[in-house]
Amino acid sequence: MSIPTTMAARLRKAARVILVGPPGCGKGTQTTRVLNRYPQLTALSSGDLLRQNVRAGTPIGLEAESIMKNGGLVHDSLMVKLIVGELSRRGYLESKPTHAAGLISASPSSASSPSNSSDLPSASFLLDGFPRTQGQAKKLDEEVSMNLVVNIDVPSEVIIQRISNRLVHTPSGRIYNLTWNPPKVPGIDDVTGEPLTRRSDDFPETFKKRLEAYRKETEPLLEHYDKAGVLWTVKGRTSDEITPLLEGEIKKRFG
């Protein structure tokens, strides 16, 4: 099924969104679609940022490469430096408070913002793949108060099927699925005509490790954000099922 072309919509206030979900749940696909729908949003994908660093052979890339190849998690200190640095460069943390104890409050009623981040729609951004551990979430809380955490809940059997059929265009991050969303020409990116590849960490043994890391390190974050009153869960088997629900929720909260 192809997704109908969506009309661009506007945000009335700043949306600071985190997408959480197991590897292969479609975070990247949802990110692309939500950005098309809400052009005021920009996205930051920790996986894409790391892969760029690996390709460019930066010190961060060199340190992360073998960990990523093995399906492990890159150290918190490195990730925080990378993501917080990027958010700061993009101007989203400009009004960061000087105190360091600004964790997301434990209850919605006391959800006073740890930061004075702008409420203007232009200060909207979406994080894909960060934070992934309690340590990363705490550091992010100190910098900025996220106001929507989306838990993408897709059945495991669907994810495994999806991963074994996934091809990517590495330079752009465009993702194809041989079953639901095949390229027009087999093995070739629709936009650039360049070859598609399989992500090395999508092979079964590595993928299993990534799934384990998600269950152990990342799933507990859902409770953290639930307590902070910002968690919203969306369930579905396909990205096409999930997209309208996600866009509707963003519209309800920020549109």
Ligand code: AMP
């Ligand atoms: P992704 O594209 O989000 O699935 O990320 C690919 C790989 O990059 C992961 O399997 C991890 O090795 C690494 N990675 C991405 N984001 C993080 C993060 N927030 N913390 C630790 N490692 C990460």
